[in-house]
Amino acid sequence: MATQxxxxxxxxxPDCSSRDVSLARLREVVAEEGGAATIEVIxxxxxxxxxxxxxxxxPTIRIxxxxxxxxxxxxxxxxxxxxxxxxxGRITPFPPKELIRAALRDAMAAQxxxx
Numbered sequence: 001m002a003t004q005x006x007x008x009x010x011x012x013x014p015d016c017s018s019r020d021v022s023l024a025r026l027r028e029v030v031a032e033e034g035g036a037a038t039i040e041v042i043x044x045x046x047x048x049x050x051x052x053x054x055x056x057x058x059p060t061i062r063i064x065x066x067x068x069x070x071x072x073x074x075x076x077x078x079x080x081x082x083x084x085x086x087x088x089g090r091i092t093p094f095p096p097k098e099l100i101r102a103a104l105r106d107a108m109a110a111q112x113x114x115x
Contacts (some may be wrong), residue, residue, distance in 0.1 A: 057082025
């Protein structure tokens with residue numbers, strides 16, 4: 001029996017320049033992991049939309065409904081660029097591949113997929 005594709009949401013704010021690199025990185029990891037996934041690219045244009053979508057910055061990636069880097073309880077939902085922390089502690093505007101990979105593997109395992 002085939003498992004359902006893992007749903008992935010890629011949310012972005014159009015004024016942040018990290019969108020293309022981040023989306024390419026997400027697609028690379030999905031291809032490398034070989035799992036079935038659907039990527040929905042969602043543009044967030046207003047603060048109201050940011051609140052409705054619980055958007056904490058661009059880009060936000062949710063795999064099977066879970067943020068790959070869950071914000072803390074003080075996070076605000078506004079149009080802004082997002083920063084991620086690399087394994088060595090440096091800050092980057094791009095989500096680290098390791099973070100994407102771990103979230104994808106967790107979602108695939110929860111669905112009963114391999115890896």
